[in-house]
Amino acid sequence: MNPLQLKQLIEAALFAHPQPLSAEQLYQLLLNKGEASLTAIRQQLKELQSDYRERGIELVKVASGYRFQTRAELGQRLAGLWQEKPARYSNALLETLALIVYRQPITRGEIEQIRGVSVSSQIMKTLQERGWVKVVGHKEVPGRPQLYASTDDFLDDFNLSDLSELPNIDTLNEDDEATAETATNERDDS
Amino acid sequence: MNPLQLKQLIEAALFAHPQPLSAEQLYQLLLNKGEASLTAIRQQLKELQSDYRERGIELVKVASGYRFQTRAELGQRLAGLWQEKPARYSNALLETLALIVYRQPITRGEIEQIRGVSVSSQIMKTLQERGWVKVVGHKEVPGRPQLYASTDDFLDDFNLSDLSELPNIDTLNEDDEATAETATNERDDS
Amino acid sequence: MAEQQSLPLGFVRGEPVIEKPEDLYIPPDALEVILDTFSGPMDLLLYLIRKQKLDIVDMPILAITRQYVEYVDMMQELKLELAADYLVMAAILAEIKSRLLLPKPPQEDEEEEDPRAELIRRLQEYEAIREGAEYIEQRPQIGRDILLSEVDNNAREWVTSVPPEVTLEDLTLAFSRVLQQTELKAHHQIKREQLSTRARMSQVLELLSQKKYVSFSQLFTRKEGRAGAVVSFLAILELVKESMVELSQVEPMSDIRLSLRQHNQDESVTA
Numbered sequence: 001m002n003p004l005q006l007k008q009l010i011e012a013a014l015f016a017h018p019q020p021l022s023a024e025q026l027y028q029l030l031l032n033k034g035e036a037s038l039t040a041i042r043q044q045l046k047e048l049q050s051d052y053r054e055r056g057i058e059l060v061k062v063a064s065g066y067r068f069q070t071r072a073e074l075g076q077r078l079a080g081l082w083q084e085k086p087a088r089y090s091n092a093l094l095e096t097l098a099l100i101v102y103r104q105p106i107t108r109g110e111i112e113q114i115r116g117v118s119v120s121s122q123i124m125k126t127l128q129e130r131g132w133v134k135v136v137g138h139k140e141v142p143g144r145p146q147l148y149a150s151t152d153d154f155l156d157d158f159n160l161s162d163l164s165e166l167p168n169i170d171t172l173n174e175d176d177e178a179t180a181e182t183a184t185n186e187r188d189d190s
Numbered sequence: 191m192n193p194l195q196l197k198q199l200i201e202a203a204l205f206a207h208p209q210p211l212s213a214e215q216l217y218q219l220l221l222n223k224g225e226a227s228l229t230a231i232r233q234q235l236k237e238l239q240s241d242y243r244e245r246g247i248e249l250v251k252v253a254s255g256y257r258f259q260t261r262a263e264l265g266q267r268l269a270g271l272w273q274e275k276p277a278r279y280s281n282a283l284l285e286t287l288a289l290i291v292y293r294q295p296i297t298r299g300e301i302e303q304i305r306g307v308s309v310s311s312q313i314m315k316t317l318q319e320r321g322w323v324k325v326v327g328h329k330e331v332p333g334r335p336q337l338y339a340s341t342d343d344f345l346d347d348f349n350l351s352d353l354s355e356l357p358n359i360d361t362l363n364e365d366d367e368a369t370a371e372t373a374t375n376e377r378d379d380s
Numbered sequence: 381m382a383e384q385q386s387l388p389l390g391f392v393r394g395e396p397v398i399e400k401p402e403d404l405y406i407p408p409d410a411l412e413v414i415l416d417t418f419s420g421p422m423d424l425l426l427y428l429i430r431k432q433k434l435d436i437v438d439m440p441i442l443a444i445t446r447q448y449v450e451y452v453d454m455m456q457e458l459k460l461e462l463a464a465d466y467l468v469m470a471a472i473l474a475e476i477k478s479r480l481l482l483p484k485p486p487q488e489d490e491e492e493e494d495p496r497a498e499l500i501r502r503l504q505e506y507e508a509i510r511e512g513a514e515y516i517e518q519r520p521q522i523g524r525d526i527l528l529s530e531v532d533n534n535a536r537e538w539v540t541s542v543p544p545e546v547t548l549e550d551l552t553l554a555f556s557r558v559l560q561q562t563e564l565k566a567h568h569q570i571k572r573e574q575l576s577t578r579a580r581m582s583q584v585l586e587l588l589s590q591k592k593y594v595s596f597s598q599l600f601t602r603k604e605g606r607a608g609a610v611v612s613f614l615a616i617l618e619l620v621k622e623s624m625v626e627l628s629q630v631e632p633m634s635d636i637r638l639s640l641r642q643h644n645q646d647e648s649v650t651a
Binding site (some may be wrong): 202205206207208257258259260265266268276277279280281282284285287288289291292293302303305306307308333347348349350356357359360376 | 419420421422423425465468469502506507508509510511512513514515516517519520521523524525526527529530531532533535628632
């Protein structure tokens with residue numbers, strides 16, 4: 001095998017193999033007896049390293065062998081390749097958010113009672129990480145559950161200057177029991 | 191961004207990305223407005239292809255874009271890196287695939303008529319699982335059978351950028367001698 | 381490939397079995413191999429034609445039919461699971477044969493009337509497809525001839541996650557869904573207050589989480605006017621009712637103070 005063929009073979013192997021490969025592994029896995037020496041492989045590895053000196057990828061030696069990797073400086077620019085399109089929030093999350101916004105301050109237990117299903121901790125975490133929901137206190141009932149409310153960031157993100165700008169979508173107007181308990185200020189619902 | 195930087199960025203992106211990338215995708219994913227033109231990207235892709243002409247890996251254009259891959263001639267030698275042999279496909283599967291590729295869009299019934307045998311669901315499943323074949327519509331005949339066509343993944347996996355790169359099969363029957371001779375030698379796979 | 385002419389039909393105990401063109405004989409053990417080898421009746425038919433080094437258009441229907449039927453009979457005798465498609469083809473061949481044997485002598489120049497025409501057309505199409513299958517098979521294939529790679533990179537460290545967009549419409553839709561669900565339930569505890577009251581409740585609670593006490597008057601500002609005062613007042617009442625805050629007054633006529641309701645040690649043990 002001539003040096004160029006050997007170099008091409010090593011290059012392709014290092015490119016295709018998911019883990020780094022040492023000179024010894026390359027020798028054992030790729031070559032038949034007498035085709036090329038270990039020294040020749042080392043020589044070609046050195047040449048490859050120099051071939052890739054000015055390129056977007058480089059051939060580096062790590063503990064378990066050689067591997068190709070993209071040049072570290074390019075990482076930030078390459079991030080664009082993996083920039084995922086934003087996903088969609090689940091209905092469960094949106095409903096939880098809606099309840100916190102419209103019924104604040106509210107405990108998790110109350111949200112669960114209304115929705116009839118338990119609210120995952122992940123949802124509460126996501127809403128708080130997003131900065132839309134915060135804990136404003138504790139309800140003085142057994143267990144002292146946290147009371148959740150919406151934040152100013154929520155208003156900003158939804159382009160609202162005040163919660164009263166939220167559409168009024170109370171569909172329970174005809175519900176007598178509820179109405180009896182209702183505060184009657186500023187009635188503007190249809 | 192100067193041309194060398196652009197080239198390095200494209201090179202690194204194509205090395206790092208698991209799927210092929212088109213010039214347009216590179217433009218959209220990697221560059222900020224005004225940094226480089228689509229034409230400049232195409233230019234660098236061309237240069238990269240020529241840079242890798244003599245190497246163990248090459249830059250090829252397949253249906254869904256550009257990708258680096260090991261040189262096909264090295265495939266057999268590189269097999270040493272893996273324990274498992276790649277799957278061989280049965281004649282039945284290959285004939286079905288060929289019918290879909292060459293005679294698309296085609297119904298299962300039409301495939302069966304030409305092959306003279308019913309097409310196993312397993313074959314259709316395998317072809318679809320591999321992503322080589324997809325349903326593109328229904329034929330407006332009684333029963334509205336599904337019409338199958340080949341996909342870009344098929345082209346990618348068989349190193350094609352376009353269906354027209356496959357040899358034409360409709361000229362065959364004009365030179366009788368040659369065909370009769372060549373077609374039988376696929377039998378020895380026992 | 382050179383060995384094409386002596387292509388074995390199958391292997392019996394390691395020995396290749398080669399068909400004799402005159403006298404069809406297939407050792408029983410070879411049949412399973414044959415069935416595996418042929419991808420269907422068209423394949424078998426094509427094989428039989430090529431076996432005699434004939435072109436499809438010159439297909440000698442009598443000989444081919446005889447051989448084909450012999451194969452099929454043999455397969456059936458051995459009770460191998462034979463696809464019905466092979467029998468369909470046998471019937472087609474028999475039909476063509478009988479039409480050829482009818483007294484009307486076939487003329488060379490009347491090719492369209494050749495009863496074999498349809499079968500020949502099908503065989504030609506099948507042969508073309510076989511060729512196409514071969515072209516595809518010979519292409520460099522991912523995983524077999526070509527290897528790809530995802531070269532190590534540090535790009536993912538730089539990826540920032542873009543949170544999903546939510547519109548006001550999404551939110552109000554979600555809320556009306558919740559309301560619809562609760563309406564379906566027989567009884568529910570959902571109370572209907574004006575949103576401004578609920579929001580004010582949050583504000584008061586938040587204020588109290590920062591300060592121990594808030595004076596009652598602090599919660600009313602002139603700027604908000606009468607409506608604002610009503611909202612604040614209702615919010616305080618609601619907070620008291622829901623046991624979230626306590627009101628206290630040190631002496632008559634002094635400012636009323638709001639504080640978070642002291643939590644009861646005994647109650648809090650449950651968790």
